[in-house]
Amino acid sequence: MNINNAYIYDNENINKYKCGTISNSYNIKLIINNSTFTNNEVKNNGGSLCFVNIDNLDLKITSSVFEYNKASYGGAISFCNKIYNKQNKIYYNNIEITDTKFIRNEADIFGGAIYSDFYDLNITYTKKLIFTENSAYVGGGLYSNSDNSLITNNNNKNKKEIKYNNNKSYSHGNDYATNPYNTKISKKTKNIAVKSGELMPFYFELIDKFNQVIIDESKYYSDFILTIYPDDISEDIEIEGNSCNFSKGKCELNNFKIFSEKPISINVIASIENNKINFKNEELKIDIVDCNDNQIKLYNEKRFYYCQDPICDVTCPVSEGKAMCKKGDFDKNQNTYLNQCVCIPGWTGKQCEFKVYAKICFKYIRIATSPIIIIILIIMLMISFYKRKRIISDIGYVKCELIFFGILSYFE
Structure with a gap:
């Protein structure tokens, strides 16, 4: 035709x-x-x-x-x-x-x-x-x-x-x-380090074949469900908060946690359930690391460990930014009386209530201001020498000298 x-x-x-x-x-x-x-x-x-x-x-x-x-x-x-x-x-x-x-x-x-x-x-x-x-x-x-x-x-x-x-x-x-072709993770790296039981919020965005982020204000793709699961199910771990729906093109895992019995490295896979579109599964490597030196390692009923920052007595002004709570040498069960309240630099006192003021070294101040003083003295001598010149006499010789004398007194 x-x-x-x-x-x-x-x-x-x-x-x-x-x-x-x-x-x-x-x-x-x-x-x-x-x-x-x-x-x-x-x-x-x-x-x-x-x-x-x-x-x-x-x-x-x-x-x-x-x-x-x-x-x-x-x-x-x-x-x-x-x-x-x-x-x-x-x-x-x-x-x-x-x-x-x-x-x-x-x-x-x-x-x-x-x-x-x-x-x-x-x-x-x-x-x-x-x-x-x-x-x-x-x-x-x-x-x-x-x-x-x-x-x-x-x-x-x-x-x-x-x-x-x-x-x-x-x-x-x-x-x-x-149509949606893949996902893009909010983390900048696919190798993620996290402690057992630590909250690790992140999100995935839908992208098309041209790597364009799908905004999806009308929630056309809201039936897409993303789930993260371990590549090796034999690993003795537990995952919480590992599933979410896409809303406006974004799947937010705000309560994602991984628990393990010991520090290990695992591979997890992010998979999307949808019968219409075949997605390429996203693979991530997660290193489950040990607690920090100042953290207390605790265990839940399944013998998975998790980390907590030490807690001190309520009188310790940690929330005010004046002190930090230091783990006691023998604290293995979060006993507040065993932990130490330590003032951060700039604060002192039993409850870190006093500011520490820096000591000023006048020796170095004198070195820094000496060139300025010399310049001012030279200017005052020149004003005295040329006091009959119009530019000085119009302003007033005495007035000029008093101004620079005041500046000189400040630096003295």
Whole structure:
């Protein structure tokens, strides 16, 4: 089918089960040339063109404009369903788009201009494509699944041939985006050191294939559940607070703790439960270290150890920043009477109630101020010598001398 020099506009498809102003299925050979698709609206996918249940696809679009079209997925064009036949064999597909503009198209959810969830969509050639002021919740210009080539191949090969201008996305990818592909941990390193039982809050962010952080204000991906579990289940450890849901693209583990019987190094895996998307599991190395020298090692009912800072009598002003509590030599069970209240530098007294003032060495002050005093004396001598000069007489000889005498007295 050929569409040449056509102007297709102001069409509306209100059937939410039917896609596209023009819908295409099965074996398609379509050439669109020098045509304009404007102000078409579809309740389903593909405001202007929809390709669904395709066996063979040969599509060429040249010198055309798609503007002000609207749909749920793919404001202008939508490629729906995977390109498999019943025997799971990939059929032929070839797509060429040249000298074409996508302007102010809008999608409610994915792909302001173009949407695709084909597995192996073959974009063979693109040239002079312009995406301007298109918008969607995800992928203002383009959206595709992370496992197809709609964006990835073309952005790598033809960056100069595709231009993006002021496209907008409310979640991620103003110009182009994929579905969630991986996670990014808030920790700067994948080797983490923590004490047994110590609170270790951190979070994961969803990212797409272009490493764009997924904001997800509408909680579209809130059914994703992240769980951290040990790589080797034979390790004698216990993990608490190791599961969370993603909210606005972020999974926060605010109560994450690992307990062990002794200091060890373990590998843990962060896995996401979701039937729609296969995530790459994130592996982290966690070193469970011993307590600090000034901490007390305690054990719970399962014989896992945990660390506590020593606690002193209530009269010790630790909370006021005047003292620290030092572990007693024989304190193994957090006995306050065995621990010592020690004043931090700058405070003294039985309860650290007195400030310690620094002793000033006047010898070094004299050395520092001597050059200034010499300069002032020289200026005073010069004023005395040139006291009849107008610049001094106008101000007043005595007044000048008194000013510098005052400055000299300060440094003396």
